[in-house]
Amino acid sequence: MKLTSEQRLDDGVLERGFTLGEIPGILWTPGSASAPAPLILVGHPGGLQGMHPRLAARARHHAAEHGFAAATIELPGGGDRPRSAAAEQARADLRRAVEAGEPVDEIVDALVLPLVEKAVPEWQATLDALLALPEIGGPVGYEGGVISIGIRLAVVEPRISAAVLFAGTFVPGALFEEARRVTIPLQVLLQWDDERNDRQHALDLFDAFGSEEKTLHANLGGHTGVPSFEIDAAARFFARHLN
Amino acid sequence: MKLTSEQRLDDGVLERGFTLGEIPGILWTPGSASAPAPLILVGHPGGLQGMHPRLAARARHHAAEHGFAAATIELPGGGDRPRSAAAEQARADLRRAVEAGEPVDEIVDALVLPLVEKAVPEWQATLDALLALPEIGGPVGYEGGVISIGIRLAVVEPRISAAVLFAGTFVPGALFEEARRVTIPLQVLLQWDDERNDRQHALDLFDAFGSEEKTLHANLGGHTGVPSFEIDAAARFFARHLN
Numbered sequence: 001m002k003l004t005s006e007q008r009l010d011d012g013v014l015e016r017g018f019t020l021g022e023i024p025g026i027l028w029t030p031g032s033a034s035a036p037a038p039l040i041l042v043g044h045p046g047g048l049q050g051m052h053p054r055l056a057a058r059a060r061h062h063a064a065e066h067g068f069a070a071a072t073i074e075l076p077g078g079g080d081r082p083r084s085a086a087a088e089q090a091r092a093d094l095r096r097a098v099e100a101g102e103p104v105d106e107i108v109d110a111l112v113l114p115l116v117e118k119a120v121p122e123w124q125a126t127l128d129a130l131l132a133l134p135e136i137g138g139p140v141g142y143e144g145g146v147i148s149i150g151i152r153l154a155v156v157e158p159r160i161s162a163a164v165l166f167a168g169t170f171v172p173g174a175l176f177e178e179a180r181r182v183t184i185p186l187q188v189l190l191q192w193d194d195e196r197n198d199r200q201h202a203l204d205l206f207d208a209f210g211s212e213e214k215t216l217h218a219n220l221g222g223h224t225g226v227p228s229f230e231i232d233a234a235a236r237f238f239a240r241h242l243n
Numbered sequence: 244m245k246l247t248s249e250q251r252l253d254d255g256v257l258e259r260g261f262t263l264g265e266i267p268g269i270l271w272t273p274g275s276a277s278a279p280a281p282l283i284l285v286g287h288p289g290g291l292q293g294m295h296p297r298l299a300a301r302a303r304h305h306a307a308e309h310g311f312a313a314a315t316i317e318l319p320g321g322g323d324r325p326r327s328a329a330a331e332q333a334r335a336d337l338r339r340a341v342e343a344g345e346p347v348d349e350i351v352d353a354l355v356l357p358l359v360e361k362a363v364p365e366w367q368a369t370l371d372a373l374l375a376l377p378e379i380g381g382p383v384g385y386e387g388g389v390i391s392i393g394i395r396l397a398v399v400e401p402r403i404s405a406a407v408l409f410a411g412t413f414v415p416g417a418l419f420e421e422a423r424r425v426t427i428p429l430q431v432l433l434q435w436d437d438e439r440n441d442r443q444h445a446l447d448l449f450d451a452f453g454s455e456e457k458t459l460h461a462n463l464g465g466h467t468g469v470p471s472f473e474i475d476a477a478a479r480f481f482a483r484h485l486n
Contacts, residue, residue: 218459229483240472
């Protein structure tokens with residue numbers, strides 16, 4: 001891991017850019033900490049630069065208010081990372097199928113499964129590198145989208161102890177089945193009028209998770225309308241499980 | 244309103260018993276307050292004595308952690324208040340119909356509509372009396388069940404500015420329609436595996452509420468299994484809307 005930039009923000013939080021091989025990322029750490037901080041991995045749909053304001057708002061809240069470190073990386077095919085022609089094709093196919101009201105299962109598989117296969121080991125390598133820093137001590141939470149990546153990480157990565165997942169995208173059938181094997185505490189966000197996601201599918205997915213502690217937070221509004229109070233609700237969930 | 248008992252609890256909260264005419268109630272106020280406190284009306288399914296530990300836990304948290312006053316009254320027909328033969332009959336009919344898998348709409352109407360008609364003016368009279376106390380200033384929130392009472396109060400009582408409602412009991416069709424006229428901010432609790440309530444009916448009710456800000460918190464478990472962290476989630480919701 002190579003640090004590429006560093007700035008101290010007005011709430012005392014330290015924001016550092018880094019690269020892990022070809023993958024760019026951002027790390028936020030609390031201004032003052034007496035012990036190594038728990039870590040929250042912040043997922044997003046790709047395009048780190050465009051997502052930066054929203055990611056930074058979450059991460060700075062977690063760091064400044066709750067003393068958590070937070071980190072994110074660019075998704076495979078996102079931002080300036082090399083595109084996959086197959087993924088671009090699947091994305092176009094999905095848009096067309098949704099507009100036409102056609103079945104999307106095979107397209108969702110073609111779009112999401114390779115992304116999960118590639119992204120999950122990258123998150124794990126990032127985790128290795130971050131946990132090697134003296135200021136970060138674990139335990140670790142995962143927050144955000146892509147929900148299929150969160151599901152796989154929750155199943156295969158024992159260092160992740162709790163997750164806040166955004167049920168905002170199509171989940172392949174294979175990942176839906178994997179959700180039954182998730183056992184860590186979950187808080188699941190659902191936008192009630194999400195124009196990019198089927199409400200019943202999201203409710204079925206919440207039902208499928210194997211976790212004994214799972215909470216659904218459904219809010220009125222569309223895909224990008226998650227209310228800002230859910231940032232603190234997520235932080236309090238992590239405070240219960242990571243502290 | 245006549246005060247009937249008073250004790251200072253170990254967190255400094257003052258718990259006072261009162262009667263309003265024939266209706267017994269309890270008022271909790273913060274140990275120290277520099278200004279009149281916002282008020283939370285805490286609803287419950289009846290049987291104040293049996294409900295006391297759970298109600299007191301909520302009220303004391305709200306008072307000690309957030310500086311809210313909280314109050315509850317006995318329901319018509321609850322505790323030592325005179326029973327209604329019709330309500331007792333409807334309750335027995337409902338149990339029988341649910342066990343037999345028969346339609347319950349008419350029985351729910353017979354059970355809940357008279358309760359709402361009687362309880363809502365009692366809550367309003369209680370509100371008049373409480374707001375006359377110098378240590379209570381409003382604004383006012385309503386929290387808990389019976390959800391049909393909460394719906395009617397939210398529609399007819401303009402002094403109530405926000406509500407946390409427990410979708411844990413059958414709602415008559417007429418109240419379901421009234422839910423569309425509710426416009427105050429809502430947080431709705433749903434127990435995902437509630438053996439006394441139909442999940443889809445609760446989701447439809449959440450959908451029906453007319454409020455622009457409404458959040459559903461669904462948790463795993465049965466009717467009485469609402470997790471304790473929802474007490475603080477409710478208090479934080481009220482802190483956003485009553486402060």
